Amino acid sequence: MGNTRDEIQARMLANISNEYDKSEGSFFYDALKPVAIEMEAAYAELETAPENFFVVTATGSNLDKRVAEQGLVRKPAVKATTIVIITGNEGAIINSGDKVASDTVNFIIKESKTIGITGQESVLVECEIAGSIGNVPAGAIKYFPITLPGLTAVTNPDPVTNGYDGETDAELRARYFAKVQTPATSGNKYHYRNWALEKSGVGDAKVFPLWNGAGTVKVVIINSNKRAADAQLVTDVANYIEEQRPIGATVTVTSAEELVINISVTLTLAAGYTLEQARASIEAKVTDYLKSIAFISDFVSYVIIGSLILQADGVTDYSGLTVNGGTSNITIGAEQVAVLGVVTIA
Incomplete structure (x- = not known):
């Protein structure tokens, strides 16, 4: 059964006796038209309502309400x-x-x-x-x-890096599932990761229990832009965890070290494209890739870098690709985050 305004109006008119005029422009036709329009909107709301019952499909304020059941609050944007x-x-x-x-x-x-x-x-x-x-x-x-x-x-003598966008639905949803699917109890490593992730500006965290002996915990963080965290963010996270941690634990919070990824490549371009256009496209694609693997993968893929170059605007072929001077994958240390450096194009 369809629920467009025309279908709804047709059903309502069908329930009126044929002894009355129901043609377009008649009293009944015109009176039921706005009702059908409102009912169409109501049916549309009803059809999407079940999606708001589940974290996996809820969005916006509906997602905020669902994750609040686990004590989570969407992280706001932070001014640089x-x-x-x-x-x-x-x-x-x-x-x-x-x-x-x-x-x-x-x-x-x-x-x-x-x-x-x-x-x-x-x-x-x-x-x-x-x-x-x-x-x-x-x-x-x-x-x-x-x-x-x-x-x-x-x-400004230094680049500005500490402005952070508000938490997206996807990021909030991921943090929710990280909390409910990893048992955070009594100050275990999942607890420390969840505490770090609760602070605005934190993009991810790694926890190293017993890193410096019994009772020690090291938390390594990156910011929401998937770069090294600045000193203020490290301090904020350390102070917050200090308020939450179990008595007796010695906690060290540090930023990940940036592993700079430099790329050199010779390009063949389609007609009408410039090297600068290709460079900008490559930089955007590689940056997105490096963000996607931050604190997830332990290497930067040479093959994926090549694939991204081929997908860049105006690029028809390439040769002589080197990543950090070589032609193999780049290992990412346990406390490192890979970031794009210089893209050199010939």
């Missing part, structure tokens, strides 16, 4: 922060709340300072928008959105 160097005239005031900017996003100055005799001051800034949008390269923060008296230049 960094130190910028502001140049200006001696005595010029830097006010908390003023803004600096990159080409894509504004950053809010979080502390007030006065330019000294050196003509420069370092200040903390926070991205206006939460999420990875605030992760910009070194030197990208270079504007004042509005003129600030006495201030002439701004720059």
Whole structure:
């Protein structure tokens, strides 16, 4: 039985005696039309309702409600922060709340300072928008959105990497199943991993029990961008676990070490494509691949790298592929995370 608005209306009209006019434009036809439209929407809701009963298919707020039954809360997005160097005239005031900017996003100055005799001051800034949008390269923060008296230049000497997107449905669902399918009790290794994963900004964690003798636990983390965690995130996780851990355990939290993957390859391109277009596509595909294997695989596949190059925009063939100078798989250490370095194309 169909439940489109026309099918619903036809069934309702069929239940009205034929002694009445039921043709298009009649009273009964027009009166039942809006009812059929509303019922179509109601049936659509009913058809999808069972999906919201199960974690494997629930989405959005419905998924939030289901995982809350296990004490889980979706991790929110985190605003990126960094130190910028502001140049200006001696005595010029830097006010908390003023803004600096990159080409894509504004950053809010979080502390007030006065330019000294050196003509420069370092200040903390926070991205206006939460999420990875605030992760910009070194030197990208270079504007004042509005003129600030006495201030002439701004720059960020280091890349910004600590902005994290909010937890997706897939990530939250995976964390739910990790919790219910691994028995976290009495401070076992699953407990420590779950505790680490509860902190915003943590992308994954490995736990090494007894790493430095009896009663010791080492937790190695990566951030939500599947890169090494910064010092602040490591501290936040360590402090959180310290509040949860059993009495007597000595816990060490560290970041994974980044294993840089450099690629060199000669490409044959289709007509109309440039090397830079191909490079950008290769970088995006390899980065996604490395993220997908972070803390899962213990090697970077040479063959998969080659396959991804062939899938890149404009690439018809390649030769001379080397990964970190060789033609074999790259081993990833137990406390390492592979990240893309330089892609050299000939």
